[in-house]
């Protein structure tokens with residue numbers, strides 16, 4: 592996937608919605624548990640019901656890995672289903688990886704080559720040689736945690752280092768890495784007021800913004816402070832969409848929630 596194609600999709604669909612696939616067998620409708628692969632059955636139903644309203648899907652790998660081999664197989668089926676049926680959607684493996692260089696290369700190969708995701712989320716803590724291996728792949732993107740949506744972001748990310756908050760140093764330093772044009776950054780929707788500062792450091796980069804819906808972030812604030820000329824935003828909602836109903840109408844209910852967000856986005860663009 593190229594950035595140009597992603598931006599085109601955003602403009603055509605008037606949507607920068609990313610649907611998060613955080614699939615928990617304890618939360619999906621009971622009738623799906625009879626299926627041979629309930630996780631994939633749920634993912635497929637959600638994807639089929641929402642694809643025209645969103646530009647990206649973000650399976651969070653934890654929710655698949657929690658079910659061992661079966662979970663990983665469901666992840667593989669989900670990404671293959673997306674790539675075969677909806678190849679214009681941007682796909683994000685939310686795996687939050689990062690390690691010493693040769694290990695990062697293996698993680699990158701796992702998500703970009705074996706599974707064929709367009710992108711993977713990564714942590715900045717181990718620095719340049721842990722991040723750059725993820726940037727060696729053409730038309731693939733690494734999405735670096737910058738300022739996260741959770742309360743614990745105050746432990747390190749907003750702490751002052753040399754007179755500046757650490758997340759700003761992360762953005763400045765990472766934007767100098769080789770092939771930083773293949774970097775995107777995570778900024779929580781609950782931190783919308785920080786987005787003007789963030790845009791001053793990375794004006795052109797795409798930002799993945801989770802935290803609307805279940806975590807209470809405001810879409811209009813995110814757009815107000817975070818949008819750039821190309822839009823440059825992917826706003827994720829997971830639980831707020833996929834668990835809108837636990838009855839047999841779950842896919843229609845998910846569609847209705849995605850439509851609400853898409854219409855709000857169209858109004859803000």
Ligand SMILES: O=C(O)c1cc(=O)[nH]c(=O)n1[C@@H]1O[C@H](COP(=O)(O)O)[C@@H](O)[C@H]1O
Pocket residue numbers: 611613651685712738739740741777778779801802803804805806827828829830831
């Ligand atoms: O990297 C992420 O996607 C992420 C970063 C962050 O700062 N906050 C955050 O919630 N996320 C992820 O975004 C999703 C949010 O899910 P909901 O709160 O259910 O919409 C989960 O998969 C989180 O792991």
